Amino acid sequence: MTKRFVHVAAGVIKRPDGTFLLASRPEGKPMAGYWEFPGGKIEAGESAAEALQRELHEELGITMQEALPWVTQNFDYTHARVRLHFFQVEQWQGEPQAHEGQQMAWVSPAHHAVEPVLPANAAILRWLALPDQMQVGSAAAECVLLSQLPQQSQRGEVCGVLGPQPLQHWSASDLMLQTVRPAAVSWCGAQVQSHEQLLHAARLGLDYVWADDSVTLAEIQAWCVDGPPLPLFASTHRFPEGLAAARHIGVHGLLR
Numbered sequence: 001m002t003k004r005f006v007h008v009a010a011g012v013i014k015r016p017d018g019t020f021l022l023a024s025r026p027e028g029k030p031m032a033g034y035w036e037f038p039g040g041k042i043e044a045g046e047s048a049a050e051a052l053q054r055e056l057h058e059e060l061g062i063t064m065q066e067a068l069p070w071v072t073q074n075f076d077y078t079h080a081r082v083r084l085h086f087f088q089v090e091q092w093q094g095e096p097q098a099h100e101g102q103q104m105a106w107v108s109p110a111h112h113a114v115e116p117v118l119p120a121n122a123a124i125l126r127w128l129a130l131p132d133q134m135q136v137g138s139a140a141a142e143c144v145l146l147s148q149l150p151q152q153s154q155r156g157e158v159c160g161v162l163g164p165q166p167l168q169h170w171s172a173s174d175l176m177l178q179t180v181r182p183a184a185v186s187w188c189g190a191q192v193q194s195h196e197q198l199l200h201a202a203r204l205g206l207d208y209v210w211a212d213d214s215v216t217l218a219e220i221q222a223w224c225v226d227g228p229p230l231p232l233f234a235s236t237h238r239f240p241e242g243l244a245a246a247r248h249i250g251v252h253g254l255l256r
């Protein structure tokens, strides 16, 4: 018999300097001592955002003011089969406090020096280093990544993570010829024009997809309804109102 999904809402609580909060799972819970994003199970009748609001209040004593939907991940543990709905939380009231005896740490995308983290979160931690604005060169292989963080030092840090490392960016047709993610590259993403291509990119374990100019706003919205399975970039001109409007519906960032 197939196990049913336990739906979970988890929050990447992010400060303006780009650091985010991890917490250790308290004694008595499955996988106690593992580090996770604060959050918990979605209860009957709750939306994922409502569950996150409740959990952040219970676990940390903070009042979430806005949650940006981001990505959704499935994972099979021996104790449960989970579907994790991740949000980015950048506005809240109160100072996070450990209400359940958990340890807490503010970490950065480049250095999250806490171990062990829940296995379902490995990709999530990598993806948090992705900038929210990218630019692709004319040749498919030469992909230039730009960060648009406000301060110079952070810009340097994020580019330092991505810049010198080998990056593979596939066209949509090349993507569909692939059966495995290449081992020798640190970052791997692809252009997509259909939901089928997006799912293929997720199966390969890629780091991002870019919904190119042929993808309509309605399609992007549909792909985001349940959270895309990996960070989704949209074309800049699909969102003339800017990045904030794109992030509001679950798009990770913009690409030009």
Ligand SMILES: Nc1nc2c([nH]c(=O)n2[C@@H]2O[C@H](COP(=O)(O)OP(=O)(O)OP(=O)(O)O)[C@@H](O)[C@H]2O)c(=O)[nH]1
Pocket: 008, 009, 010, 029, 030, 031, 035, 036, 037, 038, 039, 040, 041, 055, 075, 077, 080, 082, 084, 118, 119, 120, 121
């Ligand atoms: N909160 C949270 N749970 C995660 C993450 N990653 C991940 O695999 N999980 C899994 O999702 C499930 C979340 O359940 P939980 O134990 O936090 O739920 P909860 O806060 O409602 O606790 P409770 O059931 O004791 O009241 C666990 O199976 C946990 O292993 C994550 O980053 N944050």
Ligand SMILES: [Mg+2]
Pocket: 038, 039, 040, 041, 055, 059
């Ligand atoms: Mg929890």
